[in-house]
Amino acid sequence: MKKLTDNAPQQLKPMPRFGAGLGDSAESHGHESIAHVLNLSGFNAVEVKQIYFGNWLRDHSQLIDPKTVRPPYAPRNFPKKISREVLTQFVDLLALKEFNLLQMTDEGRAAYTVTPEILGVYRPSEHIDNPTNLNEDAIDPQTIDEDFEPLVRPGDRLTTVHYARSMTLHIKEAERYMRRKLRAAMRAGKTPTGMRYFGEALHVLEDFFAHSNFVELSLRKVGYTDVLAWTTEKPCKHRWPVVTGLFSGSDIIASVAEPLAKMLFPVPGHVFKPTVPGERSDGEQALLILLKEEPEAREVLVKALEVRDELAKSSTFQTVEYLDWLAGTPLRILRNHTNGLMQTVVEWAGDQIDDLQTYWGDDPNTHSHVSATHSQLAKDHGTHPFHVIAQLLARHAVFEVGKSMHKYWEGDGEQDPVEVASSYLRHPKDLNWQDPIVEHWADRNPEKIEEGTELSRHIKRYEEYQAAARKRLEELEIREPLDLIGVGENLSGSGFGL
Structure with missing residues (x-):
């Protein structure tokens, strides 16, 4: 096998585990980039x-995590815990920015709130x-x-491998969810609701x-048997x-800390x-x-x-009076809350990285x-050697499912989009379409x-990824907090720098 040349390593930075958006470079493709193949499916x-x-x-629902959500019956503990309703409103603000053109009327x-x-x-x-x-x-x-979803402990039924399918049982649960969303999309038709259901299924x-x-298993199937399978042989039809x-x-930095920091902390020069x-x-x-969690603040x-x-x-004269007022308690209270919020997020993300270290013990290949x-399996980030091939396979599947859904919505029911989609969630040895790709x-x-x-x-x-993640946390922790009241350099006229 050809040996690697000494290429300069790619620069690493924390990226969302869910790969939302277009990706961070020409070689990195997120969910939105994959969605563009639907243009070829008729949309x-x-x-x-x-x-x-x-x-x-589906990407941003990950902000509503058991570690961040305050139960309805629990007392306020901001910023350690935040209510589901408030976190949802924060995501709505992100959606208003991302999907502004869909919300112009x-x-x-109403459809995209x-x-x-x-x-x-x-x-x-x-x-x-x-x-x-x-x-x-x-x-x-x-x-x-x-x-x-209920707590799943090691040894629970969902962690076992189905013999004939040669897949862990929890994957079947994901397939059921996908099928439900596709059926709902078919019933709703080409409406905002139907489109939303379809996108959730494609995720x-x-x-x-x-x-x-x-x-990895597809590569092993076509002859690259030295590729790590990230599992050992199991009692099932296809062995691996x-x-x-x-x-x-580790990726919680991008899914929680980064969106908060982007909103609450200004980018230098902007x-x-x-x-x-x-x-x-x-x-x-x-x-x-x-701050709906802290009414007084x-x-x-x-x-x-x-x-x-x-x-x-x-x-x-009123400007001077205003600055005098700001020098008192209000500014201090607000700075304390913004600092406290960001400190909590940084500490929480650091704890997550530390927790992950405990999982990195024995090799799952042996x-x-x-x-x-x-982190071992995910190919969301462009630095993973199999990022591009994973995206190529996903694009093929999305194109075919998109084509069948478009035809169904146009009145051609020859193909069932649900069955087309399910046909891809199989063991590579039960499929052939991917082999040429x-x-x-x-x-x-x-x-x-x-x-x-x-x-x-x-x-x-x-290790490079973890180091980059920790460096990003340090940057967030020491960054000057957003001056929400506008006591920046420009205090004249109508321009107050924030």
Whole structure:
């Protein structure tokens, strides 16, 4: 096998585990990038965006995690815990930015408002994650919110392998979810609701290739038997089963800390300066939502913004009076809350990284009792050697399912989109469609194949990723907090720098 040349390593940075958006480079493809193949299935650009909305919701439902949600019966503990309703409103703010063109009319805003019902919560089945919780002290998530899936412990039925399918049983649960969403989409038709359901179903289909060892087993099938399978032989038809990874906390930096930081902390050189009374920056809007958990602090913020609105129309004398007022308690309270919120997120993300270290023990390729983690299997990030081939396979599947759904919605029921989609969630040895794609890619990427055979290379990449994640946390922790009241350099006229 061809040896690797000494290429400069790719720069690593924390990326969302769910790969929302277009990806971070020409070689990195997220869910939205994959969705663009639907243009070839018969959908126009607006319809593709409508479908992607459902896909995007599944990504961002991961913000509603048992570790972050305050149960309805629990006292306020902001920012350690936040209510599901407030977190959902934060996601709605993100959606308003991401899907602004779909929300330009009253009808559109109503259809694309994020509510607890359409956002849901983090459920492993919606991402084909291994639901096993290795924490011996773990509580049942349904005691926090009944919409969470029940606690799954090692040895539970869902962790076992189905003999004939040669796949862990929890993958079947994900397939059931996908099928339900496809049926709902077919009934709803080509409406905003139907498009959303369709996008939610496609999220599962795409994650099958990115979050499982389907690619590795496909490469082994066509002759690259040294590629790591991330599982040992099991008592099943095809010996090495399809498995997915345990949800790992390292990527929580991107799914929680990064969206919060992007909203609450300004990017250097991009200073918000309100020019019209009543205008609010993204950070102000986000904090107004999050501080619903702390009504008294929220009132301070509301009052400060109202005073600033008046100041935007006022004289220098009132400006001085305003700055004198800010020097007192209000500014200190707000800074304490923004600092406290970010500190909690940083500490929580750090704890997740530490927790993941405990899972990185024995090798799942040689120890039958060890389950692979999401970080070991996931191909969401462009630095993974099999990122591109996983995306190529996902695009093929999405194109075919998209074509069948488009025809169904146009009145051609020759193909059942549900059965077309389900046909892809199978063991590679029960399928042939992927073989030419895998062989063609492998023939042109021998260095990637070799990287996928060496555990030491994966460990090195993992350690680099962890180091980059910790560095990003340090950057967030020491970053100057957003000056929400606008005591920046520009205090004249209507421009108050934030």
